[in-house]
Amino acid sequence: MQRVWIGTSSITPENTTSRYLSANSALVAALLSPAMPRIVTRFGAPRPVEGGFDVFDLDAPDGPGRDVDAIRDRLPFIADLPGLAAALAEDREGQRLRSVFFVLSEEDPRRVSDGCVTITDVIDVDLAVEVEAPGDEETGPTGFLHRPGEPFAIAFKPALLSGSKTWQVQGNMLTGPQGPLDLTQVTEVGLSQTHLRSSVIRETTLIHLHGRFRIGCNGTTTKGADMRGLGLLTDAILSELAVINPDLPVHMGYLGGQRVAMFIVGILTALFALGMGIALMAGSGRAGFEIVIVLIGMLLFGAMLTWQNAPWRKVPSLPVSLAPVILAARRR
Known part of the structure; x- marks a missing residue:
């Protein structure tokens, strides 16, 4: 079972996302991607893992409006939402509410409203069973596409300047540019995403008995055809792994040597920004506003990257049978 918070907001989806963060993390939220580190929120729980927070614009042309059934159809689970239904019924004229959000959490919120964002329902759902997706009479819905x-076969470009590569999934066998991999030998999976200025890097890492099988994609947006290709391939791989071992751990972040490398990059970035700031102040006694903003951004980025990838911190994870909710949120 997974705990989910549902809520309404009187501000836009973009501002709802920022409002959800704690006040003392507002600058971090402005400078870093929402998919970066875990940040304490206004409502008490840790920031959800990647894909564990989504928001819908009620006033968008293709939005759900104030129809609770239309909103439920967009959620990656099935459940009654009496609090949300009541809030939408009170706002039939569209005078107050602007967006609706959901959060995957592990605990109850410490508060239900901050004046703009209000949590209407806190429920426990079985995401592995209640997400409608392809299945059959024996297995029922799997949650995977x-x-x-x-x-299954798909081709996409791992990087903007690279050629198209093809991957195939046939039962327990995955075949790609790196060669074949028997999925029954996979012991862990890592899903990571990093934003570097205008670039997005996503990677699916399959840890198996003889090493690692990495599938990555670099782009300028998470909505491009190549990123969607990686998402569909990941969905196919995880669907097969869920049959082989439903309890196989899927980690949300970098693992092993990559995690250590990102930890070191974070330290070096923070030290560089701090050193440059000290040097500028010692040399001229002042620095331009633009330079200060850049150095603060680098310092915060390095600090958060270091904290997120600290080797002693446990990487957030979930069983592969619950992976559909993360994949569904990534596709939005």
């Missing part, structure tokens, strides 16, 4: 056992 891919039907386990069916052949």
Whole structure:
């Protein structure tokens, strides 16, 4: 079972996302991607893992409006939402509410409203069972787009300047540019995402008995065709792994040597920004506003990257049977 918070907001989706963060993290939220580190929120719980927070614009042309059934259809689970239904019924004229959000959490909120954002429902759902997706009479809904056992093939460019590469999934076998991999030998999975200025880097890492099988994609947006290709391939792989071992751990972040490398990059970035700031102040006694903002951004980025990838911190994880909710949020 997974705890989910549902809420309404009187401000836009973009501002709702920022408002959800604690006040003392507002600058961090402005400078860093929402998918970066875990940050304490206004409502008491840790920032959700990647894909564990989503928001819908009620006034968008293709939005759900104030129809609670239309909103439920967009959520990656099925549940009654009496609090949300009551809030929307009170706002039929669209005078107050602007967006609706959901958060995956592990505890109850310490407060229900900050004046703009209000939590209407706190429920426990079985995401592995209640997410409608391809299945059959024996297995029922799996939550994945891919039907386990069916052949799957896709081609996409791992990087902007690279050629198209092809991957295939046939039962327990995954074949790609790196060669074949028997999925029954996979012991862990890592899903990571990093934002570097205008670039987005996503990677699916399959840890197996003889090493690591990495599939990555670099782009300028998470909505591009190549990123969608990686998402569909990841969905197909995880759907097969869920049949092989439903309890296989899926980690949200970098693992092993990559985690240590990102930890070191964070330290070096923070030290560089701090050193440059001290040097500028010692040399001229002042620095331009633009330089100060850049150095503060680098310092915060390095500090948060260091904290997120600290080797002694446990990487957030969930069983592969619950992975559909993360993949569904990534596709939005």
